[in-house]
Amino acid sequence: xxxxxxxxxxxxxxxxxxxxxxxxxxxxxxxxxxxxxxxxxxxxxxxxxxxxxxxxxxxxxxxxxxxxxxxxxxxxxxxxxxxxxxxxxxxxxxxxxxxxxxxxxxxxxxxxxxxxxxxxxxxxxxxxxxxxxxxxxxxxxxxxxxxxxxxxxxxxxxxxxxxxxxxxxxxxxxxxxxxxxxxxxxxxxxxxxxxxxxxxxxxxxxxxxxxxxxxxxxxxxxxxxxxxxxxxxxxxxxxxxxxxxxxxxxxxxxxxxxxxxxxxxxxxxxxxxxxxxxxxxxxxxxxxxxxxxxxxxxxxxxxxxxxxxxxxxxxxxxxxxxxxxxxxxxxxxxxxxxxxxxxxxxxxxxxxxxxxxxxxxxxxxxxxxxxxxxxxxxxxxxxxxxxxxxxxxxxxxxxxxxxxxxxxxxxxxxxxxxxxxxxxxxxxxxxxxxxxxxxxxxxxxxxxxxxxxxx
Ligand SMILES: C[S@@+](CC[C@H](N)C(=O)[O-])C[C@H]1O[C@@H](n2cnc3c(N)ncnc32)[C@H](O)[C@@H]1O
Numbered sequence: 001x002x003x004x005x006x007x008x009x010x011x012x013x014x015x016x017x018x019x020x021x022x023x024x025x026x027x028x029x030x031x032x033x034x035x036x037x038x039x040x041x042x043x044x045x046x047x048x049x050x051x052x053x054x055x056x057x058x059x060x061x062x063x064x065x066x067x068x069x070x071x072x073x074x075x076x077x078x079x080x081x082x083x084x085x086x087x088x089x090x091x092x093x094x095x096x097x098x099x100x101x102x103x104x105x106x107x108x109x110x111x112x113x114x115x116x117x118x119x120x121x122x123x124x125x126x127x128x129x130x131x132x133x134x135x136x137x138x139x140x141x142x143x144x145x146x147x148x149x150x151x152x153x154x155x156x157x158x159x160x161x162x163x164x165x166x167x168x169x170x171x172x173x174x175x176x177x178x179x180x181x182x183x184x185x186x187x188x189x190x191x192x193x194x195x196x197x198x199x200x201x202x203x204x205x206x207x208x209x210x211x212x213x214x215x216x217x218x219x220x221x222x223x224x225x226x227x228x229x230x231x232x233x234x235x236x237x238x239x240x241x242x243x244x245x246x247x248x249x250x251x252x253x254x255x256x257x258x259x260x261x262x263x264x265x266x267x268x269x270x271x272x273x274x275x276x277x278x279x280x281x282x283x284x285x286x287x288x289x290x291x292x293x294x295x296x297x298x299x300x301x302x303x304x305x306x307x308x309x310x311x312x313x314x315x316x317x318x319x320x321x322x323x324x325x326x327x328x329x330x331x332x333x334x335x336x337x338x339x340x341x342x343x344x345x346x347x348x349x350x351x352x353x354x355x356x357x358x359x360x361x362x363x364x365x366x367x368x369x370x371x372x373x374x375x376x377x378x379x380x381x382x383x384x385x386x387x388x389x390x391x392x393x394x395x396x397x398x399x400x401x402x403x404x405x406x407x408x409x410x411x412x413x414x415x416x417x418x419x420x421x422x423x424x425x426x427x428x429x430x431x432x433x434x435x436x437x438x439x440x441x442x443x444x445x446x447x448x449x450x451x452x453x454x455x
Contacts, residue, residue, distance in 0.1 A: 002168060002191060002260055006030075007045050007253040033106045033199055033248065037210035040106075040202045042248045043255040051107065054131070054199055058104045061131040062097065069093045085226040092230030096217045103216075104131075106203045131200055134175055136338050138201070139218045141178030142208050142235035148336050153182045155333050156265075156297060159355050160187070162328075163293055166263035170287055171195070172251045173269030177205020177244075181237060183265065184244045192244045193261075195251055202248040204235075211240035220343030228342035252280065254287055262289045268298030270316075277302075277311070281323035288358045294325055297353045313352050325356035399425065403438055413439065 003012045006023035013021040013030065021030040021041055030047045032039040044050035072090040140148055156179075166189045171180040174194035184192040196202050207214065213236045223229040249255050252275050264287050273280055284294050302311045311319075317327045331353050339346035376382040384390075402425070406416045417431035426434055 002193065002256060004041060004043065004247070004255050005257055007043050007249060007255045010257065012257075013043075013255075033203055035106045035203050035207050035210075035212075037212050038206050040199070040206050040246050040248055041255075042199065044248075044250060045253060051199075055107060057129070057131040058100075058107065058200070062100060062104075065093060065097055065100070069097075081226065085229055088226055089229050092217050092219075092232070095232070096219075096230075099216050103200055103203065107199055129197065131198070134198070134201060135218075136221075136340065138176040138204060138216065138235070139233050139340065140338055141176040142204075142237065143216075143218070143233035144341055145178070148339060149178055149182060151335055152179065152267075152297070153186060155335065155351075155353065156183070156295065157186050159329060159331065159353050160263075160293075160295065163355070164262070165189070166261070166293075167191075168261045168263075168289070169193070170256075170261040170264045172254075172264065172266050172284075173197075173273065174201070174205060174246070174267070176201045177209060177246060178237075179265070179267050180205065180246075181209050181241055181244060184241055185239070187263075189263075190243065193256070194244060194246045195249050195254065196246075197248065197250055199248045202246040206246040208235060208237040209241050209244050209246075211237065218340065218342060220340050220345070222344035224342060224344055231342045252283055254283060256287060258286045259289050259292075261287050262292040263295060264288050264292070265295045265297070270296055271298070271300055271302045277316075277319060278323065281319065281325075285324050285358060285362070290358060290360045292358050293328075294320075294356045294358065295353070296356075298351055299349055300352050313354070316352075316354060320354065320356050324359050324362045326359055328355045328357055330354045400438070403435065404442075 004021060005012055006026055006028075008028070009023065009025050011023050011025040013023055015021050016029070019029045020032045021043070022028075023030070028047070030044075031042045031051065033042055034040075042051060069090060072086045072093065078086070139145070165187055169180075169183060169187065169189040169192040171183065171192065171194045174180045174196045175198075177194055177196075180192055180194035194202075194205055196205075204214075213234060216233055216235055218231045218233050220228055220231070247255065251269065251273060264284050266284065270277060270280060288294055296316075300311060300313060300316065302309050313330055313332070317330055320327050333351050333353065334348055335351045337347040337349040337351075376384050402423075403416065403420070406419055411419075413435050414432060416435045417426075417428075420426045420431045420435065421428045425431075
């Protein structure tokens with residue numbers, strides 16, 4: 001059986017009944033997230049700070065729910081159809097608060113606020129990972145997604161047909177865990193490890209695989225009718241499985257000794273993980289056993305706004321070969337994606353699947369720790385460098401603050417434009433338009449805070 005290792009120093013961890021998992025070298029214990037049916041190790045380099053970070057994200061999700069509930073309070077002026085929908089939504093959101101409180105209860109947050117050590121280690125959760133970012137995937141995995149899940153499984157087992165059955169399987173970015181569960185049952189390895197950075201998803205995967213049944217409300221993006229704006233789903237796995245373990249950890253700092261997995265699967269991960277692809281490939285290479293396989297599946301939608309980073313499958317193949325693998329097959333398949341029956345929003349995605357075998361020429365390397373945060377921020381003592389980007393932010397913030405300070409309940413848009421012109425901040429022909437645009441944005445933000453966003 002594979003042993004879990006310290007994500008800081010690679011020492012094998014000791015599991016303790018109460019204290020979680022202990023690294024005797026770093027003298028640090030890693031918590032276990034608990035559920036009614038089991039425990040999920042939380043193996044981040046700085047576990048307490050990271051847990052606290054997640055806790056804040058869950059609190060933010062609960063606060064957002066409060067705001068949403070207040071926006072569904074019935075208003076006299078709406079028609080009967082809207083009233084009907086909002087009333088249904090209001091009940092569902094209130095129920096959802098209880099559902100989430102139950103799901104989040106498995107998170108233990110220590111008293112110690114270890115923010116400083118978190119900073120010292122320069123680790124950071126990506127700011128765009130919300131607690132409920134992948135809520136649709138949960139419902140696809142464990143309620144209405146049977147057909148989608150089956151199609152993906154058939155496609156992947158077809159691609160793997162020529163390879164030896166894996167004994168040790170690792171699924172990175174496993175989400176709510178259905179594919180890990182399906183692959184485990186289809187390929188029958190001795191052990192499967194499923195890793196995700198989101199504790200809620202790990203706990204759900206663990207609970208489902210242990211045979212629990214849960215109720216969770218789905219809020220489809222474009223409901224097909226009023227009842228579909230919030231649908232209570234029953235989440236359950238097709239069957240209970242043994243030998244599948246969920247771990248909450250950073251896929252960039254895996255808590256395993258090198259070279260142990262004969263199959264590493266990365267479903268819908270390489271284009272969303274907060275790391276350079278070449279760095280992530282080093283991590284995958286290190287985790288894979290000599291002659292083992294890496295199976296990548298999902299979209300290739302790299303790096304949002306930067307057009308130059310939008311890599312093709314030929315480039316992926318090139319980089320894979322450079323990273324010490326030999327690409328065995330590379331296929332495209334049009335597959336349904338998140339097609340909730342309650343939503344009008346249903347995707348079909350040209351997914352890419354690449355199977356590569358690890359060469360044995362290179363020694364696996366440890367990925368250096370993430371360097372998200374600069375020294376001046378970590379130590380707090382060095383001067384903050386005045387970079388061109390920060391300089392621009394400073395100037396725009398000053399102008400914003402000045403315009404805001406002009407709002408006194410008396411001045412009009414034209415009065416404010418006149419002040420800007422007098423202060424020589426803007427020529428007359430631009431000032432009125434600029435003030436209008438600025439105030440439009442402010443108004444939209446204020447409405448969002450007050451929960452009155454009409455878009
Ligand atoms: C697009 S979702 C795909 C989830 C799942 N594989 C599926 O197909 O439904 C990406 C997943 O990767 C996880 N993830 C992102 N960055 C990660 C990291 N550094 N380490 C581990 N998991 C990560 C997210 O929490 C999320 O569950």
